[in-house]
Amino acid sequence: xxxxxxxxxxxxxxxxxxxxxxxxxxxxxxxxxxxxxxxxxxxxxxxxxxxxxxxxxxxxxxxxxxxxxxxxxxxxxxxxxxxxxxxxxxxxxxxxxxxxxxxxxxxxxxxxxxxxxxxxxxxxxxxxxxxxxxxxxxxxxxxxxxxxxxxxxxxxxxxxxxxxxxxxxxxxxxxxxxxxxxxxxxxxxxxxxxxxxxxxxxxxxxxxxxxxxxxxxxxxxxxxxxxxxxxxxxxxxxxxxxxxxxxxxxxxxxxxxxxxxxxxxxxxxxxxxxxxxxxxxxxxxxxxxxxxxxxx
Numbered sequence: 001x002x003x004x005x006x007x008x009x010x011x012x013x014x015x016x017x018x019x020x021x022x023x024x025x026x027x028x029x030x031x032x033x034x035x036x037x038x039x040x041x042x043x044x045x046x047x048x049x050x051x052x053x054x055x056x057x058x059x060x061x062x063x064x065x066x067x068x069x070x071x072x073x074x075x076x077x078x079x080x081x082x083x084x085x086x087x088x089x090x091x092x093x094x095x096x097x098x099x100x101x102x103x104x105x106x107x108x109x110x111x112x113x114x115x116x117x118x119x120x121x122x123x124x125x126x127x128x129x130x131x132x133x134x135x136x137x138x139x140x141x142x143x144x145x146x147x148x149x150x151x152x153x154x155x156x157x158x159x160x161x162x163x164x165x166x167x168x169x170x171x172x173x174x175x176x177x178x179x180x181x182x183x184x185x186x187x188x189x190x191x192x193x194x195x196x197x198x199x200x201x202x203x204x205x206x207x208x209x210x211x212x213x214x215x216x217x218x219x220x221x222x223x224x225x226x227x228x229x230x231x232x233x234x235x236x237x238x239x240x241x242x243x244x245x246x247x248x249x250x251x252x253x254x255x256x257x258x259x260x261x262x263x264x265x266x267x268x269x270x271x272x273x274x275x276x277x278x279x280x281x282x283x284x285x286x287x288x289x290x291x292x293x294x295x296x
Contacts, residue, residue, distance in 0.1 A: 056082070061153045083108065085101065087099050094125075160215075164221070173223070181280075184211075184249055185252035192209065197248040225260075228253075229265050235271065
């Protein structure tokens with residue numbers, strides 16, 4: 001075989017090898033592209049699944065913990081096809097740790113918040129903890145809307161949060177707000193007394209605690225379009241209170257938010273079942289909450 005023939009055969013062989021290599025490389029690239037496209041689609045579906053649901057966040061009051069919201073959460077799970085998906089434990093420094101899992105097809109996801117520093121009544125601090133929580137929920141689950149259910153002083157943490165962050169379009173938006181035994185204008189034995197205060201014209205309270213005065217000065221910062229349910233107790237023992245919160249203190253919320261809310265409703269729970277700590281154990285109250293959240 002001549003040199004020219006050998007070179008010709010070598011050239012043909014080299015071209016074949018190059019062609020086979022290019023074909024193999026293209027096939028691999030196509031597989032990578034398909035795999036990448038599938039992963040993106042699955043991730044988009046997961047993101048959309050969480051975006052389309054509205055989680056309800058439960059927060060306890062002063063000196064309390066998970067026990068204060070367990071009964072309401074259990075009732076929602078047993079009667080209204082809701083599911084506790086996450087527990088958010090917030091440290092004394094405001095760090096948020098999420099435990100549990102949130103399946104993408106959960107219809108009514110519930111998130112229980114537990115504060116390690118459960119006696120901190122500096123709402124300028126505790127509202128930042130809620131801010132940290134919502135930032136994390138948005139980053140991890142891409143939520144765009146949420147509901148809140150709070151007992152006692154947990155309501156003030158949420159309200160202070162709304163005044164600072166409620167109109168921030170970069171954050172998830174509050175859809176429905178449930179207040180339970182909320183001391184918006186004082187606590188009996190601290191800055192309020194039984195039958196001391198009353199609501200005057202247009203629902204404005206005659207006396208304002210320092211906390212309420214701050215809320216009053218910033219009421220225009222509360223976001224528009226929220227549906228609000230305010231539930232409070234009256235033991236009917238002559239104090240017109242639930243032991244800790246007077247009816248007037250709880251009802252002082254209306255004057256703060258009514259002109260900005262999409263709707264505002266009040267429910268007075270009378271008798272022994274309206275006692276401050278029994279409110280969150282009252283099944284009739286739990287039913288009213290769930291009707292408001294998911295059936296109205």
